[in-house]
Amino acid sequence: MGHWFDRNVIEPGKLPLLLALAAFVLTFAVTRVVTRMIRAGKGPFRNITPGGLHVHHVVPGVVLSVVGGFGAVASGRHGISAAVCAVIFGTGAGLVLDEFALILHLDDVYWTEEGRQSVEVVVLTAALVLLVLAGFSPLGVNELSSDEQMSRLGVALTLIVNFCFVLIALSKGKARMAVLGTLVPFVALIGAIRLARPTSVWARRFYRGRHRARARAVLRAYHHDVRWAGPRRRLQDLIGGAPDRAPARGRRDS
Numbered sequence: 001m002g003h004w005f006d007r008n009v010i011e012p013g014k015l016p017l018l019l020a021l022a023a024f025v026l027t028f029a030v031t032r033v034v035t036r037m038i039r040a041g042k043g044p045f046r047n048i049t050p051g052g053l054h055v056h057h058v059v060p061g062v063v064l065s066v067v068g069g070f071g072a073v074a075s076g077r078h079g080i081s082a083a084v085c086a087v088i089f090g091t092g093a094g095l096v097l098d099e100f101a102l103i104l105h106l107d108d109v110y111w112t113e114e115g116r117q118s119v120e121v122v123v124l125t126a127a128l129v130l131l132v133l134a135g136f137s138p139l140g141v142n143e144l145s146s147d148e149q150m151s152r153l154g155v156a157l158t159l160i161v162n163f164c165f166v167l168i169a170l171s172k173g174k175a176r177m178a179v180l181g182t183l184v185p186f187v188a189l190i191g192a193i194r195l196a197r198p199t200s201v202w203a204r205r206f207y208r209g210r211h212r213a214r215a216r217a218v219l220r221a222y223h224h225d226v227r228w229a230g231p232r233r234r235l236q237d238l239i240g241g242a243p244d245r246a247p248a249r250g251r252r253d254s
Contacts, residue, residue, distance in 0.1 A: 014133060015077075015086075016072065016085070017129065017133060019083050020086040020087065020093070021126065021129045021130070021133065022090065023086070023088075023089075023090030023091045024090040024091070024093050024094045024125070024126065025126055026094070027090065027091045027093075027094030028094040028097070031095060031098050032098070032239070032240055035110070036241050039111065039241070056099055056102065056108075057095045057099065058096050058098075058099040058102060060095060061092045061093070062096060064088050064092025064095065065089055065092030065096055066092075067088055067089075067092070068087070068088030068089025068092055069089050071085035071088065072085040072086060072089055097118065097122050097125060098118055098122065099118060100117060100118040101114050101115045101116070101117040101118040102118075104117060111241070112243050112244060115243055116243065119236045119239050120236070122239075122240075124176065128180070128183065131180075158185070162181070162185040162189075163182075165189050166178045166182055166188045166191075166192075168191070168192035169181055169188055169192050171196075171201045172192070172197060172201075172203070173196055173201075173202070174191040174196075174197065177191030178191060195213070195217045195220050196217055197221050198214060198217045203217055
C-alpha cells in the first residue's frame, strides 16, 4: 500500500521528503508548546537537569539526525525503512533547528532577541523543503529525458550563472533572497540587481567612495525595516513565543 501511495499520490521518490517535512514541522510545533508551558510553569513538563546539568533538546536532536541521516542514505528512497528514517531525521532536525540560535551564539539565548533566529531558520527551512516538494529543484527531481540530455550544457551554464547571482545577493546582505534564489533563479536575480544592505560586504567594498549610493542604501534599508520589522516580529512571536524583555540570568527554559 505504501508503494502504491508513493507512486500515485505524490511524485516518485518524494514520500520520504514529505514525511521528513511533516515530522520536522510537527516536532518544532510540539517543542515550542512544551517550552512555553515550562516557561509559564504550567503542566507536567520540566527542564531535564540530571546532576544539575541542563540537557537541551538539541542534544537528542543531533543523535536523531545522525541516526536518521545515515539510515536514509543506507535505505534509499523507497520502502518502509526509508520512511522511518525520514521521520527520525525530520524529528531530529526539528529539535536541532529549534535551538539554532543557541548553537550559533554558543549561549542559552532561547528566550532572547537573538533566539528569534531559530524561528527564522525553521520557517526558511520548511519553505525551502516545500519548494523542493513542489518541483522547484535546481538539478531536477526526476531523471532527464532524452531531449533534456541534449541540452545539459545549457542547464549547467544556467546553474552557474544563477549561482553567481546567489553569491552577489548574499554579499549584498540579502541572505533570505540568496537561499530562495538557489531554487528559484528569478529571486536570486532580483537580489543581485537591487541595492545592497549598508552593512553588507558589497556595500563596504563598492559603496565606500559612492556617497550617493550608500545614502540610498541606508534610506532603502531603513524604510524596509520600518515596513517589515513589526509584522515579522509579530509572526515570530506567534510561532515561537515572545522573547524576554529583560533576560533573567542563570535561568532559561528550553
